[in-house]
Amino acid sequence: MTVRQDIHSSGLPILCQSCEARHRGVCGALDPDHLVGLAKVSSRHQIEAGVELIGDAEAIDSYSNVLSGVVKLTKSLSDGRQQIVGLQFAPDFLGRPFKVESEINAEAATAVSLCSFPKAAIERIMKESPELEHRLLKQTLNELDEARDWMVTLGRKTASEKVASFLLMIARNTDSSIDPAARSASFDLPLTRADISDFLGLTNETVSRQLTRLRADGVIRIENKRHVTVDSMNRLEQRCGGRRARQPPFE
């Protein structure tokens, strides 16, 4: 389906006028001509939790922007062990340029809305507009930084540090993004316990135990299994196994 648009209202496709991706996402790199051209072949989708978006070893024929919700990227071993290797929030760009086949699985972790484009359209624009590649490079570098941070978490942190780090990451990617320095936060977990364990390299039992420990220690409160309140972000951060501070100046 292609969405109706009124180019005269402001030079922008109606589809894009209120779209977050046009500012913070990759579409911000496009001039009006490209945006109009792209909007003609793009389409919005509402997807419910649990639906697979990109299958492992499937051909990729489209890319998307995440407009709301959370998408989980997973990899699996042959015996069923699974690892979440990334989470994508709005307005992230979803898809792996320059590869015909995905080595990754993408699945809606929550209800998700996407704006999808044919692969060919993006790649044509990419050739004409260096600014688009520039944005993609920046996002990819950010994802690489995040992946490397999680490698530290996966390889070197204890179970309780892992769970605390996960909560901190979610808190920073949701409503508390309104105020990054907020001293408290309240949010819904976008993942089930099983998903969280796949993200942290643990079992759901261990995740559950660590959450109840955090609750017993007064670091978090939990309502309805999914809603988490953090009164003191400081206390939560202390449980994450901090990054190395600068060395003291004199040995």
Added chain:
Amino acid sequence: MTVRQDIHSSGLPILCQSCEARHRGVCGALDPDHLVGLAKVSSRHQIEAGVELIGDAEAIDSYSNVLSGVVKLTKSLSDGRQQIVGLQFAPDFLGRPFKVESEINAEAATAVSLCSFPKAAIERIMKESPELEHRLLKQTLNELDEARDWMVTLGRKTASEKVASFLLMIARNTDSSIDPAARSASFDLPLTRADISDFLGLTNETVSRQLTRLRADGVIRIENKRHVTVDSMNRLEQRCGGRRARQPPFE
């Protein structure tokens, strides 16, 4: 130090004529003019194992190409726990564009030779030459793929699968790159046992035990602690905890 060059011999700076990075590395993206300009301000360095190249929280003022040897990228927690988050081989590009400060430590794991450029020079050329950004994007995407593969290893594999996976990765990045389908391989480990454990999220004792187990089982032979021979890559691969194969077509 800036190396002498003879532009007349072929239009290429002498420094670059025999350089691997000019073909497979980022320099392959540059036209002769840019290459000449860059060569004027670039310099080669020989660095011995153990030297720190980029410190955590240090200002970044130069980028480099790795010409030979192996560079390890590490992150640390405040109590000293350390994780290697990436290895760079020739002809990888070393450095994090668009950030004033590194959040990562880079250290020569073996003797290394680098070709370094001032940060400003690269960034100027990047603005003029979209092809350079294109190469950087491709390398960054590859590094992201690798990082995500290691996340599976860190989060979901057993100690013996981790060690086998590590050996396989090293085998594929060294002399066996001559023949990617080779059924056997022989190479020097670029990392100490302690480094390997920091890479795999283990202790050096566990790494050592797994290596002796692989040796006892006849999968590998070890000479002089560092030199490894793999007679059957197949047998090694079987110990890596394979990736999921395609689902059987009917259910």
Added chain:
DNA sequence: CGAGAGATTGACGGACGTCAAGTTATGTGG
């Protein structure tokens, strides 16, 4: 030869996985 770093091997303990039972939340149909 001696010193020191790196590596190996063993004994032991603890953190986390496994297995299993029980609880809560949500929906479904009578």
Added chain:
DNA sequence: CCACATAACTTGACGTCCGTCAATCTCTCG
């Protein structure tokens, strides 16, 4: 409205893989 089913979650008991600590061995280099 209640009985029931199902999925997600919690909690406990127990076992094991891997970390910790310590002794010994092997190289390399002065």
